[in-house]
Amino acid sequence: MNWAPRAAALAERVTHPSSRWRAPVAQTARHELVPRWWQRAPGGWALRNGEADKGRWLDAAYGDASLVTSVGPLHADHATGDDHPAGLPTSSSTLPGLVVRMFQHARLGDDDTVCDIGTGSGYGAALAARRLGDAQITSVDVDPYLVEAARARLDAMGLHPALVHTDATGDLPGTFDRIVATVGVRPIPASWLAALEPHGRLVTTIAGTSLLVTAEKTEDGGATGRVEWDRAGFMHTRHGSDYPPRLAVLLAAAREHDGDDISTGRYPVVQVTEAWDLASMLDVVAPGIEHRFDEGGTQRTALMAHADGSWARATARADEAPQVHQGGPRRLWDILDEIRTHWLTHGELPVRGAKVFVKPDGSTYLARGKWLAEL
Structure with missing residues (x-):
């Protein structure tokens, strides 16, 4: 399939001409990372198989939209057309424009090491590896299948970042200059602070909100930063194949x-x-x-x-x-x-633009003027 013009057009939509992310987006075959996905339909979710409709596959993969790859414990790779799960999405390939923005908020230097939390399809790891090189990127996910599938698909592209199966709310596999999470947490895990190099920077969202937080590590092992004016929403971190039952x-x-x-x-x-x-x-x-x-x-x-x-x-x-x-x-x-x-x-609510204070144990506080809240 001639995917390159689609990827180039996507890169033009989600990056500016001088952005160092333009080439990674234009060079990454996103469709190869998402061969099957779920789409909302009456009565549940419907499976979409890229090989069965290559035009729709390319339209979906190179649109600036998220593609849901798992619903509950069922990954699209393991489903049949007769499956119509009705649960919550548990993994997706995040819309490319948002992936780029999250990395831009990290203010990456050319020599920085990065922990990409939430491997998913592997698209974020692919962009980061093209931008900085394989050796500087580690990507983690709680789902072992996602890690193995992403590894195989990235290997086929000639990309070999470190991919690790682990619960990201626990210990991370190393120390890093930057931590970028495409999953929501609440509060910020203490293990992330422990894994962040001195003066390192983390980018994440607060679970259950659209609050995008950036913070830099402080001398005491905590971090300070702010809620950005930008907005982002991601799935919550989970500890298994599905989320607890809803209400x-x-x-x-x-x-x-x-x-x-x-x-x-x-x-x-x-x-x-x-x-x-x-x-x-x-x-x-x-x-x-x-x-x-x-x-x-x-x-x-x-x-x-x-x-x-x-x-x-x-x-x-x-x-x-x-x-x-x-x-x-x-x-x-x-x-x-x-x-x-x-x-x-x-005239406005204090959460947007609030200062963020994180103690070494992960206790997270938001403050703006006289308003203060602990997460």
Whole structure:
């Protein structure tokens, strides 16, 4: 297949002409790293096989979009057309533009060693190896199959970075000038700080948010930095082939039950997961809430649930004030409304642009003005 013009066009879209990442993007055959992938479909996920439709394969591989490669424990490489998993994505090939931006945030020097956390398809490791050379790149993933598949496919391209199967929240295989994670963590693991060279720099996202953090190691073994104005969202780190069960039962109850507390909300129903700054602030203040949102005609319904048994349902037409039902030990919709009030009062939320302080044990704090939060 003549993939080179597609890769060159992708490089033009995601890098500027003088970027040192332009050549790595243009020279990397992304389609070879993602021969099969999952696409959302009614009733679950549908398998896409690149060899069966090479035009669609190239369109997908050289579009600036993420390609889901695992859903729950089932990797697309091991699936058949009859499989329609309904779980959460557990691995993907991240959209190329975001991979490049994460590496740009790392401010790589030509002699830097890099730990790429979250091997996935191997695309990030491929770009980094082309940019700096095999010997300076180590990539890790919790899934042994992903590591072996990426190794074989990168070897076929003539690229040989070190690929290691390990739980990235534990000890990392060496020490590095830069750590770049395309998985979300909360808080930042102490092992990352231990593996970071003096004055080294790490780039990651806070799990459950779109907060992209950069921080440099300090003399005491901790790190300081900031929440960048840029945004990124990645899958959470996991410790096995799948994530723990979600709160489907509680969300279903929230859809039907009358609350212990019934009131009229102050603001229109909002789809929280699509309001990135609002969702990030909420997850810092009250982590672990799951959301559902339905819109039919002018009727809008938002559901919230937490593992502590708290839940909320807000329903309204268009932008009218909603009727809010809440139950359990906390009033989740009230917490959300307090954040929206802060936003309207102050014009913005303090999470974006906040300073980041990480202690050597990984305790992570965000601060902006008088606002302080521990993750």
